[in-house]
Amino acid sequence: MDFRIEDISPEEISRRLSVVEPLTESVRRLIDAVIRTEVDDAELIAATERIDQVVQTLRSRQRDGSFGTPYTPTFIGMPWGNAAVGARNAIAPPLQIRTESGVAECEMVLGAAYEGPGGCVHGGVAALMLDQLVGEAASTDGLPSFTGTLTVRYLRPTRLGALSARAEVTGREGRKTFVHATLSDDDGVTVEADAIMIAPKGFALPGGEVLPHPATAQEEN
Numbered sequence: 001m002d003f004r005i006e007d008i009s010p011e012e013i014s015r016r017l018s019v020v021e022p023l024t025e026s027v028r029r030l031i032d033a034v035i036r037t038e039v040d041d042a043e044l045i046a047a048t049e050r051i052d053q054v055v056q057t058l059r060s061r062q063r064d065g066s067f068g069t070p071y072t073p074t075f076i077g078m079p080w081g082n083a084a085v086g087a088r089n090a091i092a093p094p095l096q097i098r099t100e101s102g103v104a105e106c107e108m109v110l111g112a113a114y115e116g117p118g119g120c121v122h123g124g125v126a127a128l129m130l131d132q133l134v135g136e137a138a139s140t141d142g143l144p145s146f147t148g149t150l151t152v153r154y155l156r157p158t159r160l161g162a163l164s165a166r167a168e169v170t171g172r173e174g175r176k177t178f179v180h181a182t183l184s185d186d187d188g189v190t191v192e193a194d195a196i197m198i199a200p201k202g203f204a205l206p207g208g209e210v211l212p213h214p215a216t217a218q219e220e221n
């Protein structure tokens with residue numbers, strides 16, 4: 001797993017986000033426009049050329065591989081490539097998740113880019129969002145937990161549009177955390193999920209130092 005420390009201040013994080021978030025929003029608008037445009041073929045071909053030029057400019061200086069999840073030394077995470085919440089990832093809805101002890105929740109508006117059955121949210125997108133939420137709910141006590149098992153029940157079709165989601169820890173057992181999550185529209189729950197989250201045995205920093213997860217530390221004592 002790609003993990004690196006980047007020693008920057010909260011002010012520098014805000015500055016970088018203020019530049020990159022409008023770019024990501026712009027690409028999100030592009031994705032939506034490509035799906036829904038009805039312009040003629042000549043305009044589509046011209047648009048392809050202009051977009052390829054922008055891609056070439058961005059690629060002139062580019063990191064190898066994915067973005068990873070850099071952390072500051074005080075553990076502020078910057079998961080900016082993340083598929084559900086990444087500030088640099090136009091595929092992410094994006095989810096603006098609020099957390100408190102054992103709970104994660106958010107609201108989102110899903111448009112044409114998230115369609116599965118006509119007019120409805122793709123089941124994989126629903127699972128993606130709930131996976132992120134259960135991960136964040138389980139991780140509110142300390143270091144991250146990974147999804148071991150995610151069981152998803154689609155109760156009825158979820159229409160594209162304004163939605164909300166919530167995940168809550170229902171129990172802990174050693175390194176395992178059990179989480180229940182729901183995705184809802186105005187009429188109530190459309191999808192529910194249960195997750196078994198596993199805290200990794202140790203959390204290795206670059207250089208080899210391993211931080212014990214609180215649950216692991218309890219097991220060892």
Ligand SMILES: CCCCCCCC(=O)SCCNC(=O)CCNC(=O)[C@H](O)C(C)(C)COP(=O)(O)OP(=O)(O)OC[C@H]1O[C@@H](n2cnc3c(N)ncnc32)[C@H](O)[C@@H]1OP(=O)(O)O
Pocket residue numbers: 131132133134135136139144145146147148149174175176196198199200201
């Ligand atoms: C803030 C961060 C938000 C992040 C949100 C994003 C969430 C994600 O998408 S995470 C990505 C998807 N998940 C993954 O890639 C995980 C891949 N799997 C793994 O890395 C490992 O299998 C991992 C970490 C889950 C478990 O490995 P390991 O720690 O070696 O487990 P192990 O020691 O064998 O088992 C520990 C306990 O967990 C249980 N367990 C292990 N694997 C699973 C599983 N897949 N499902 C359920 N239970 C499991 C074992 O039965 C055991 O239970 P008990 O203590 O009662 O005997």
